[in-house]
Amino acid sequence: MILDGFGLPGQLKLQATSVVVVGAGGLGCPALQYLAAAGVGRIGIIDHDLVELSNLQRQILHNESRLGLPKAQSAAIALQQINSRVQIDAITEALMPGNALSLLEPYDIILDCTDNAPTRYLLSDTAVQLHKPLVSGAAQKYEGQLCTYNLGESGPCYRCLFPKPPAPETTGTCEETGILGAVTGIIGNLQALEAIKIITGLHDGKPSLLIYSALGIPPFRSIKLRNRKPTCPACGVEGEKVGKIEDIDYVQFCGGARPDWETLGLVAGTTQTRISAKDLKHAMETEDVRILDVRPKTEFGICHLPTSIHVPLRELVAHPATFVRSDDAETYVVCRLGNDSQIAADALRGAGVVAKDMVGGLRAWSRDVDPEFPIY
Ligand SMILES: Nc1ncnc2c1ncn2[C@@H]1O[C@H](COP(=O)(O)OP(=O)(O)OP(=O)(O)O)[C@@H](O)[C@H]1O
Numbered sequence: 001m002i003l004d005g006f007g008l009p010g011q012l013k014l015q016a017t018s019v020v021v022v023g024a025g026g027l028g029c030p031a032l033q034y035l036a037a038a039g040v041g042r043i044g045i046i047d048h049d050l051v052e053l054s055n056l057q058r059q060i061l062h063n064e065s066r067l068g069l070p071k072a073q074s075a076a077i078a079l080q081q082i083n084s085r086v087q088i089d090a091i092t093e094a095l096m097p098g099n100a101l102s103l104l105e106p107y108d109i110i111l112d113c114t115d116n117a118p119t120r121y122l123l124s125d126t127a128v129q130l131h132k133p134l135v136s137g138a139a140q141k142y143e144g145q146l147c148t149y150n151l152g153e154s155g156p157c158y159r160c161l162f163p164k165p166p167a168p169e170t171t172g173t174c175e176e177t178g179i180l181g182a183v184t185g186i187i188g189n190l191q192a193l194e195a196i197k198i199i200t201g202l203h204d205g206k207p208s209l210l211i212y213s214a215l216g217i218p219p220f221r222s223i224k225l226r227n228r229k230p231t232c233p234a235c236g237v238e239g240e241k242v243g244k245i246e247d248i249d250y251v252q253f254c255g256g257a258r259p260d261w262e263t264l265g266l267v268a269g270t271t272q273t274r275i276s277a278k279d280l281k282h283a284m285e286t287e288d289v290r291i292l293d294v295r296p297k298t299e300f301g302i303c304h305l306p307t308s309i310h311v312p313l314r315e316l317v318a319h320p321a322t323f324v325r326s327d328d329a330e331t332y333v334v335c336r337l338g339n340d341s342q343i344a345a346d347a348l349r350g351a352g353v354v355a356k357d358m359v360g361g362l363r364a365w366s367r368d369v370d371p372e373f374p375i376y
C-alpha cells in the first residue's frame with residue numbers, strides 16, 4: 001500500500017477482483033501463490049488432475065502429504081494457509097467445450113496455465129466471447145513464453161497469432177520432454193504480475209509476446225504484436241466465425257494427441273483405433289501382433305515390451321508407408337504416456353496400415369498389466 005503508483009486504491013482493486021487460474025500445475029502454482037498473497041478477492045482454480053510425486057519438482061503448492069488429492073483442492077488448502085480471507089473456488093473438473101463459458105463467466109481475468117493445444121484454443125475462444133483478458137503462459141525444457149490476449153478493445157487473441165495449431169509431433173507436455181522447475185516459476189510469476197498490472201491499471205495495454213530462455217543471452221526478449229486481426233475467425237470483424245464453442249472439436253482441430261482428460265479411459269467409439277493395455281496383453285497371447293515402440297532410443301533401452309520393435313516417431317511419421325505388410329499381424333503402437341503413439345497410429349492408418357495405439361502408454365502397462373515394468 002505504500003508503493004508509489006499502487007497505494008491503497010491498488011490494494012482495494014485487487015480485493016474487488018476475481019481471477020480464475022486454469023491448471024494448478026507448474027505455471028498455475030506460482031501464479032496462484034502470488035495472487036493469493038497479493039490479496040486478490042476471489043480466486044477460481046480449475047484442474048481435474050491429481051497430485052503426483054513427479055509434479056512436486058515444480059508444482060510448489062502441492063506437497064508429499066497431499067499426493068493423490070485433486071490438485072485444485074491441494075492448491076486451495078495451500079492458498080488458504082497463505083491468506084485465509086481470499087474466497088477460493090476449487091473446481092475439480094476439466095475445462096471442456098461444454099462447460100467453459102459457465103465455469104469462466106464469473107471471473108474478471110483468466111489465466112491459462114495449462115499444457116495442451118486444444119485447451120489453449122478453447123480458452124482463447126471463450127475469453128473472446130466473454131470479453132475477458134487471457135493471460136497465457138507456456139513453459140518447456142529451458143524455455144517459456146508469456147502473452148496477454150484479448151486485452152481491451154483491440155488486443156489480439158490466440159488465434160490471431162496462431163491460426164493453425166502446431167504439428168502434434170513437434171509439441172509435448174512437461175512429462176514427455178522434461179522441464180526445469182524454476183522456469184515454470186518464472187513464467188507463472190509473470191502471469192500473476194500481468195494480472196495484477198491489469199487489475200490495478202498499471203498495464204500499458206500494448207500487446208507483446210515475451211520469450212524467455214534460461215540459457216539464452218539475453219534471457220528475455222519481447223516482441224511487439226499487432227492488434228486484433230480483422231480476418232481472425234474468433235475475434236475479427238471480417239472473420240468467418242468459429243461457431244458455438246460447445247460444438248467445436250478442439251482435439252480434432254489440433255490434429256493429434258488428446259489431452260489427458262480424454263485418455264483417462266477408452267472413449268466411446270474409439271475401440272476401432274485404440275486398445276487398452278490389458279487387451280493388448282491378451283492380443284499378444286492369442287494372436288500375431290506387431291508392436292512398434294515410438295519412444296526415443298534411450299528410453300527403449302531402459303525397458304520395452306517383449307518382441308516390440310523400436311521406430312523413432314519422426315521416422316515413422318515421415319515414412320509411414322514403409323510399415324505396410326501383407327501378413328495378418330495387427331500393428332500396435334506404444335509409447336511412454338500414450339500421446340505419441342496416437343500420432344504414429346494416425347500416420348500409419350493414413351498410409352493404409354491397420355494400426356491401433358495403446359491408451360495410456362507403458363505407464364498404463366505397468367499400472368494395469370505388469371507392476372514390475374519400470375516407471376520412469
Ligand atoms: N482442459 C483442462 N482443464 C483443467 N485443467 C487442465 C486442462 N488441461 C490441462 N490442465 C491442467 O494443467 C496443468 C498443467 O500443468 P503441468 O504441465 O505443470 O502439469 P502436469 O500435466 O501435471 O505435468 P505432467 O506432464 O508432468 O503430468 C495440469 O495440472 C493439468 O491437469
Ligand SMILES: [Zn+2]
Nearest residue numbers: 157160232235
Ligand atoms: Zn483473434
